Amino acid sequence: MAGRRAAVKTIDWLAFAERVPPNQRAMFNSLKTRSDSVAAKLASLPQKPAPINWSYYRSVVAKAGMVDEFEKKFAELTVPEPVDTQTTKIDSQEQEASKTAAAYLEASKARIAEYENELEKFRNMIPFDQMTIEDLNNTFPETKLDKAKHPYWPHKPIADL
Amino acid sequence: MLSRLVLVSGHILKNSGSFGACLVQASRSFHQSSQSRAPVPPLPEKGGKVRHGIFPEELFTLLYPKTGVTGPYMLGTGLLLYMLSKEIYVINHETFAAASIGVVIIYGVKKFGPSVAAFADKINEDKVAEAQEVKDQAMASLAQGIEDEKKEQWRVEGRCMLFDAKRNNVAMLLETNYRERLHMVTNEVKKRLDYQVELQNLHRRMEQEHMVNWVEQSVIKSITPQQVQGIWSLH
Numbered sequence: 001m002a003g004r005r006a007a008v009k010t011i012d013w014l015a016f017a018e019r020v021p022p023n024q025r026a027m028f029n030s031l032k033t034r035s036d037s038v039a040a041k042l043a044s045l046p047q048k049p050a051p052i053n054w055s056y057y058r059s060v061v062a063k064a065g066m067v068d069e070f071e072k073k074f075a076e077l078t079v080p081e082p083v084d085t086q087t088t089k090i091d092s093q094e095q096e097a098s099k100t101a102a103a104y105l106e107a108s109k110a111r112i113a114e115y116e117n118e119l120e121k122f123r124n125m126i127p128f129d130q131m132t133i134e135d136l137n138n139t140f141p142e143t144k145l146d147k148a149k150h151p152y153w154p155h156k157p158i159a160d161l
Numbered sequence: 162m163l164s165r166l167v168l169v170s171g172h173i174l175k176n177s178g179s180f181g182a183c184l185v186q187a188s189r190s191f192h193q194s195s196q197s198r199a200p201v202p203p204l205p206e207k208g209g210k211v212r213h214g215i216f217p218e219e220l221f222t223l224l225y226p227k228t229g230v231t232g233p234y235m236l237g238t239g240l241l242l243y244m245l246s247k248e249i250y251v252i253n254h255e256t257f258a259a260a261s262i263g264v265v266i267i268y269g270v271k272k273f274g275p276s277v278a279a280f281a282d283k284i285n286e287d288k289v290a291e292a293q294e295v296k297d298q299a300m301a302s303l304a305q306g307i308e309d310e311k312k313e314q315w316r317v318e319g320r321c322m323l324f325d326a327k328r329n330n331v332a333m334l335l336e337t338n339y340r341e342r343l344h345m346v347t348n349e350v351k352k353r354l355d356y357q358v359e360l361q362n363l364h365r366r367m368e369q370e371h372m373v374n375w376v377e378q379s380v381i382k383s384i385t386p387q388q389v390q391g392i393w394s395l396h
Binding site: 011016031034057062104105108116125 | 310316318319326339
């Protein structure tokens, strides 16, 4: 029976649930129900089947040697283990997921760096009380009045006032 | 935005906090030297102190060591009398017009000055508050964005759990299958043996019944009529 005992790791479903983002909740729930049903099915089956009471049969069955023959053949019989086809696929899926996760992490870090820069800009700004209009236009370029496009005061369309 | 150094109402503006809050249209075009690159120092909160609305305090401070407290007043009175007596300033119709207008203006400013000041200050403060709010919101959303990104990174770390769960499922399914096979083999063998047993029992039973029937039949057949008569005659 070597190789049959693939270790069944205990999974902390609570911690797992925390890490699931809200838009994938449905998939997580279906996975959980499936896992639970599989586990329940496994638990319902006893590990070894009940042993056959050979002595009883030997005493009852009249045909000589039949029981002995059965017993011998039964002892020799080995049940083939089911072949595991999926684990390699799962492993390859895991590799891919690791790659995409790494890429996502990179993008995420870049985004964080951007946010940090903007936050620094805001933190280093002089207070509004001490700004001049020039300073304001430098800090927020969108406040600059376009004197070329609207040469007359108020230098912006009336609707924007 | 006008600068707030209005001479007449200088001392009336109690809430002159917006001196610094003015956005001055300071143009740097006149400064050519490199020193002009320094940031503009903030404007003072209040204008220079004045006494009686027009006379700067520096005059009084200047004359105090030499002439004491009453010095500037004596100077003013002397100057006024000099100008009147020498007719450097001539009293005419304009004098009374100026006096009346002066009285009205002073009365108006004293009465309505503070409220107008407050109104103007409020407009300014609203603008500043709006800008401040925009800035605060932007900072808050950026911080929130950073938090969310960190949370997503933490979530991604847990991806191996998914694959563990999948592998577990596969292992459990295999194990279940194997156990089912074992059980099936045992059950089949048991069924065969039981069948043999049942078959034997059936044979025995049939033989028994047959024998019983046969014995009964032979006994009944062997009851000859004379025996029947003999039994009846005994009664």
